[in-house]
Amino acid sequence: MSTVKRISILGSTGSIGKNTLDIVARNRGQLQVVSLASRSDVEGIVRQAREHKPKLVALFDEEAASDAENSLAGSGISVLSGTEGILEASTISEADTVVSAIVGAAGVMPTFAAVEAGKDVALANKEALVAAGSIITNEALRTGARILPIDSEHSAVFQAIMGQDAAGVQRVILTASGGPFFKKSQDFLDGVTPEMALDHPRWKMGPKVTVDSATMMNKGLEVIEAHWLFGVPVERIEVVVHPQSIIHSMVEFIDGSTLAQMGIADMRLPIAFALGYPDRMSLPFDPLDLTAGGKLEFFEPDLDFFPCLKLAYKALRRGGGFPAIMNAANEVAVEVFLNGQLPFTGIPQVVAHVMETAPEVQDRNLAEIMRGDNWARKAARDYIASSEENG
Ligand code: MG
Numbered sequence: 001m002s003t004v005k006r007i008s009i010l011g012s013t014g015s016i017g018k019n020t021l022d023i024v025a026r027n028r029g030q031l032q033v034v035s036l037a038s039r040s041d042v043e044g045i046v047r048q049a050r051e052h053k054p055k056l057v058a059l060f061d062e063e064a065a066s067d068a069e070n071s072l073a074g075s076g077i078s079v080l081s082g083t084e085g086i087l088e089a090s091t092i093s094e095a096d097t098v099v100s101a102i103v104g105a106a107g108v109m110p111t112f113a114a115v116e117a118g119k120d121v122a123l124a125n126k127e128a129l130v131a132a133g134s135i136i137t138n139e140a141l142r143t144g145a146r147i148l149p150i151d152s153e154h155s156a157v158f159q160a161i162m163g164q165d166a167a168g169v170q171r172v173i174l175t176a177s178g179g180p181f182f183k184k185s186q187d188f189l190d191g192v193t194p195e196m197a198l199d200h201p202r203w204k205m206g207p208k209v210t211v212d213s214a215t216m217m218n219k220g221l222e223v224i225e226a227h228w229l230f231g232v233p234v235e236r237i238e239v240v241v242h243p244q245s246i247i248h249s250m251v252e253f254i255d256g257s258t259l260a261q262m263g264i265a266d267m268r269l270p271i272a273f274a275l276g277y278p279d280r281m282s283l284p285f286d287p288l289d290l291t292a293g294g295k296l297e298f299f300e301p302d303l304d305f306f307p308c309l310k311l312a313y314k315a316l317r318r319g320g321g322f323p324a325i326m327n328a329a330n331e332v333a334v335e336v337f338l339n340g341q342l343p344f345t346g347i348p349q350v351v352a353h354v355m356e357t358a359p360e361v362q363d364r365n366l367a368e369i370m371r372g373d374n375w376a377r378k379a380a381r382d383y384i385a386s387s388e389e390n391g
Contacts, residue, residue, distance in 0.1 A: 004029070004030060004031065004032050005030060005031050005032070005096055005097055005275060006032050006033075006034045006094055006095050006096050006097070007020075007024070007031060007032070007033055007034065007095060007096070007097045007098070007099055007122075007275065008033075008034055008035040008036075008037070008089055008090060008092055008095040008097070008098045008099065008114075008119075009021070009033065009035070009036050009037070009098075009099045009101065010037045010086065010089060010090055010098060010099065010100050010101060010102050010107065010110050010111075010114075010125075011037065011038065011039075011099075011100070011101035011102040011103065011107070011124075011125070012036040012037060012038055012044075012045060012048055012101075013038040013041035013044035013045055013048070014038075014101055014102075014103060014206050015204065015205050015206045015209075015267070016099070016101035016124040016150065016206075016267060016271065017036075017038075017099070017101050019267045019268050019271055020099050020101070020122075020271050020275070021033070021048060021051075021052060022268060023268055023271055023272050023275060023281070023283075024052065025051075025052075026283070026284070027272075027281055030276070030281065031275060033052040033053075033054045034054050034055050034056070034092055034094040034095045035054050035055060035056040035057070035058065035088075035089040035092045035094075035095060036048055036049060036052070036054050036056075036057050036058070036089070037057070037058040037059070037060075037085070037086050037089040037090070037102075037110075038058075038059055038060070038064075039059070039060045039061060039064075039102075039106075040059060040060065040061035040064040041059075041064070042059065042064045042067045042068050042071070045057055045059065045068060046068055046071045046072060049068075049072055049075070049077050050072075050075070053075075053077070054077060055077065055078065055092070055094060056077065056078045056079075056080065056088065056089055056092055057072065057077055057078070057079050057080070057089075058079070058080045058081065058085035058086050058088060058089040059079070059080075059081055059085065060081070060082060060083070060085070060086055060106075061081070062081045062082060064081075065079055065080065065081030065082075065085065066081070083109070086102075086109075086110050087109070087110060087113050089110075090110040090111070090113045090114040090117075090119075091113050091114060091116075091117040091119070095119060096119065096120060097119060097120045097121070097122055097148075097275065098110075098111075098114035098119045098120070098121050098122070099121075099122045099124065099150070099271075099274075099275075100114065100121050100122065100123050100124060100125045100128065101124040101125060101150070102125055103125070103206055103208050103209070104125075104127055104208060104331050105127045105131055105324075105327060105328060105331060105373055107125030107127055107128055108125075108127055108128045108131050108132050108366070108369070108370075109366070111123065111125055111128035111136065112128070112132065112135065112136055112139065112366060114145070115136055115139045115140050115143060115145040115147070116139055116143060116145075117143070117145075118143040118144055118145050119145055120145060120146045120147075120148060121140075121145060121146070121147050121148065122148045122150050122271070122274035122275060123147050123148065123149055123150055123151075123154075123274075124150040124151060124271075126151065126218075126221040126222065126225050127221070127327055127331075129147075129224065129225045129228045129229065130221050130224045130225060130323045130324070130327050131323060131324035131327050131328075131369050131373065132324070132363065132366060132369050133224065133225070133227065133228030133323070133363075134228070134363050135363065135364075135365065135366060135369070136228070137228050137229075147229065148273075148274040148277050149225075149229055149270070149274065150267075150270050150271050150274050151222060151225065151270065152203075152248045152249075152263075152265075152267065152269070152270045153174045153175065153222050153226070153248055153249040154222065154225060154226060154229055154249070155248065155261070155269075155270035155273055155274065156175075156247075156248035156249035156250070156260070156261035156270075157172055157174075157226060157229075157230060157249050157250075157251055157261075158229070158230075159261045159273070160249070160250065160251035160259035160260070160261055161230065161251055164253075166230065166231060168253045168254050168255075169230070169232060169236075169251055169252075169253060169254070170236065170252045170253055170254045170256075171232075171236050171237070171238055171251070171252040172226050172230060172232050172236065172237045172238070172249070172250075172251055172252075173238050173239075173240055173249060173250040173251070173252060173258075174219060174222055174223065174226060174237065174238070174239050174240070174249050175239075175240055175241075175242040175245070175247050175248060175249050175250070176216065176218075176219045176239055176240070176241050176242065176301065177200075177201065177202045177203070177213070177241070177242070177243055177245045178216075178241040178242075178243050178299070178301075179200065179201075179213045179214040179215075179216060179218075180196065180197065180199055180200055180201055180213075180214055181214055182241060182243060186305070189305075189344055189345050190343065190344070190345055192214070192343075192344035192345075193340075193344075194211075194337065194338050194340060197210065197211045197214040197337070197344060198210050198211070200213055200214070201243075202243075202245040202265045203245070203265055203267070204267075205267075207338060208331070208334055211334045211337065211338065211347075212308075212330070212334065214344070215306065215308040215344070215347050215348065216301065216306035216308050216309040217308035217309070217311075217312065217330050217347070217348075217351075219239050219301070219309055219312075220308055220309045220310075220311065220312020220313065220315075221312060221327065223237050223239065223309075223312055223313060223316065224312060224315070224316045224323050227316060234313065234316045234317055239301050239309065240298050240299070240300065240301070241298065241299040241300070241301050242296065242297065242298050242299075243297055243299075244293055244295075244296055244297065245265045246262050246263070246264075246265075246288065246290075246293060246296060247260045247261070247262050247296065248261050248262065248263060248270075249261065262288055262290075263288055264285060264286065264287075264288050266285060268283065268285070269283065269285075307348040307352065308330070308347065308348045308351065311326060311348060311351050311352060311355060312326065314355070315355065319363075320360065320361055320362050320363050321360075321361025321362055321363050321368060321369055321372035322355065322358065322361065324361070324363070324369045324372045324373050324376070325354060325355060325358045325361060325372050325373070325375070325376040326351055326354075326355055326376075327373075327376075328354075328372070328373040328374075328376035328377050328380070329350055329351045329353075329354035329355065329376045329377070329379065329380040330347070330350075330351050331377070332350070332376075332377050332380035332381060332384075333346065333347040333350040333351060333380060333384070334347060336350075336384055341384070341388075342384060346384075346387070350380050350383055350384060351380075353379075353380075353383050354376050354379045354380050354383065357379060358372075358375070358376065358379070359375070361375070
């Protein structure tokens with residue numbers, strides 16, 4: 001790489017954010033941090049700011065922002081708060097690339113703002129494309145912003161398609177580890193606790209994504225994301241369970257040739273690829289040892305056992321604001337499950353109920369999307385409350 005890439009990291013204190021800063025620390029000559037944003041992790045972001053010396057730090061939480069401002073007094077680093085602060089971090093003129101790693105629908109607006117400002121977006125947040133895929137991809141076409149996937153599956157597909165005509169793509173095949181409950185019984189699922197759902201066999205991730213992996217909603221969100229990222233219709237996006245998580249996804253072309261991308265299960269690989277693109281960075285990790293792993297296995301996903309995956313396909317087929325509604329209902333259900341107030345198997349029930357009762361919602365602009373999102377959150381909470389009353 002000839003020039004230094006200047007990056008903003010939204011969600012810097014989360015799992016993807018920390019991994020991104022690890023890549024930055026290993027590649028100081030190539031990467032420089034200009035802004036960091038977090039919801040409320042004062043201690044985390046102050047430590048990161050002291051090490052990486054950005055121009056700007058933003059905390060969504062006002063109190064957290066004022067604590068960070070005190071801690072960073074005299075450092076020359078500006079501290080901002082609220083939605084405005086996060087949006088400033090995502091559009092700051094000094095940044096070429098924005099790492100969008102805020103979890104959940106809270107990442108939609110800042111991602112759109114970065115695309116609107118013409119920044120390249122290294123995208124880890126799934127919900128931006130799930131909820132507002134049409135709006136964000138159209139805006140990227142308008143401004144010339146590139147969307148570079150950080151999710152390991154989409155990075156794999158991106159790498160397989162790279163340099164080829166999209167018309168040659170026959171199928172996109174996303175691999176799924178199957179999560180911690182692959183091949184378990186339905187009875188077993190009824191007794192799943194938050195601790196069990198948070199113990200993922202392959203990937204270290206934040207709590208929301210880990211629970212989504214256990215229900216396979218994560219894969220459903222990735223199907224929708226793949227549709228928008230690569231312009232592939234829903235009937236040509238498939239999921240295959242691959243417990244070893246060595247093949248991160250595959251692309252089948254019209255001549256029957258299939259390209260698979262392989263690697264160790266470490267998020268720093270796709271992060272470095274997105275940040276270095278179109279060049280590759282040298283990383284000091286142990287390479288993949290195929291002979292040590294033994295075998296690579298593939299299974300068809302059981303859509304009755306993992307109804308969330310089926311619901312995501314349904315939402316994408318219905319289109320409009322439905323994926324946003326599905327996503328919002330899922331966010332509420334996961335949060336209530338993590339608080340111990342909803343059984344694990346209640347998550348798909350809540351999402352299915354909200355989707356069944358949802359009004360028609362379009363996706364012409366972000367305001368429509370956010371109205372659908374808000375409606376779905378309330379509908380999910382009401383449904384959970386009424387189910388509790390009825391025992
Ligand atoms: Mg993934």
